[in-house]
Amino acid sequence: AQSVTQLGSHVSVSEGALVLLRCNYSSSVPPYLFWYVQYPNQGLQLLLKYTSAATLVKGINDFEAEFKKSETSFHLTKPSAHMSDAAEYFCALGAGGTSYGKLTFGQGTILTVHP
Amino acid sequence: GAVVSQHPSRVICKSGTSVKIECRSLDFQATTMFWYRQFPKKSLMLMATSNEGSKATYEQGVEKDKFLINHASLTLSTLTVTSAHPEDSSFYICSARTRQADSGNTIYFGEGSWLTVV
Numbered sequence: 001a002q003s004v005t006q007l008g009s010h011v012s013v014s015e016g017a018l019v020l021l022r023c024n025y026s027s028s029v030p031p032y033l034f035w036y037v038q039y040p041n042q043g044l045q046l047l048l049k050y051t052s053a054a055t056l057v058k059g060i061n062d063f064e065a066e067f068k069k070s071e072t073s074f075h076l077t078k079p080s081a082h083m084s085d086a087a088e089y090f091c092a093l094g095a096g097g098t099s100y101g102k103l104t105f106g107q108g109t110i111l112t113v114h115p
Numbered sequence: 116g117a118v119v120s121q122h123p124s125r126v127i128c129k130s131g132t133s134v135k136i137e138c139r140s141l142d143f144q145a146t147t148m149f150w151y152r153q154f155p156k157k158s159l160m161l162m163a164t165s166n167e168g169s170k171a172t173y174e175q176g177v178e179k180d181k182f183l184i185n186h187a188s189l190t191l192s193t194l195t196v197t198s199a200h201p202e203d204s205s206f207y208i209c210s211a212r213t214r215q216a217d218s219g220n221t222i223y224f225g226e227g228s229w230l231t232v233v
Contacts, residue, residue, distance in 0.1 A: 036224070043121075043208055043226040044159075090158065094222075101149060101212035101222045105159045 002027045004093045006106035014114050019078040021109050023065075023091030026072060033074040034092040034103065035065055044090065050074060061085070086113045118142060119211045121225035128199055128232055135195045136228045138209030144189040145211035150182075153206040153227075165192040199232040206230075 007022040025031055032051050036044040048059025055067040065076045074091060091106040118141040128134045138148055146167045151159040163184050164172040171184035181203075183195040192211075196203050208227040 034222075041227075041229075044210075044224040046221060046224075049221070101147060101210065102161060102164060103149070103159075103210075103222070104161070105151075107158045 002031075002093050002095070002104045004091050004104055004106035006089075006091050006109050008109055009107060010110045010112065012112040012114065013081045015083055016080050019063075019076070019081045019085065019111065021076040021089050021091075021111065023074045023076065023106055024072050025074060025091075025093045027093060027095070029095050032094040032096060032100065033065075033067060034094065035059065035063070035074075035076045036090045036092060038088045038090065038108075040087075047076070047089075081111075081113045083113050083115070086111055119145075119209065119223045119225040121207075121209055121228050123228060124226060125229045126231070128230070130200055130232055131198055133195055133197045134199055134230060135193050136207055136209075136230070138192045138194070138211065138225050140190045140211045140223070143211075143213050145192075145213060146189060147212045148186060148192040149210045149212075149222075150184060150192070150194050151208045151210070153208060155206075159208060162194075196230065199230070201232045204230055204232045 003026045005024045034049045035047040038044050047063045048057045050057050050067045058064045063078045088108050088110045090108050092103040094103045120139045122137045148165040150162045152162050153159045161174050162177045165184045165186040167186045173179045186192040206227050209225045210222050
């Protein structure tokens, strides 16, 4: 069975501070991992994805995530938060082959950025 | 870039009626699309996998007779909520995968559709 756990339903940072959103996964097959951002009343935008290539994945808007198999983690970071980063972030887990695209989502983390 | 469009973005319907939501891939062919449901302040839950030209595969606990999915072409999948009830009110999002089941391909999400049943 596959599952995703995002630690912390709410994270609050100051503008310019480091952003760290935590994601742990459980998968019986080699995982594909994704981070998505959702702004209020909108769909999902892909930030980055891990598909078994480099373990450090760089995404859009200076976000990056590191795949750590030993820790079953895929935490999302950004060196310096902007006000525009305030949104909800979802970590998602998928499998390969014909199941590629079928995603299991974490519970989501709401990021608040203070001036 | 590739775009997936959903229509309508918001719909209000009366209890007992049916409502159809469309998911279109605008500039690529999608043999497989996925339908998710997101309850308020909750995560997304996969409802079903929609395969072009064949029956959808539903996740456990999803009523296939209530949530009818049709994927009649390579660019269109529809979700019909039949005999809607207030508890069906939710945000429904689709995603589309390009033809190849290849990790190099990106999964594209639609903008979502808000359904309110009154």
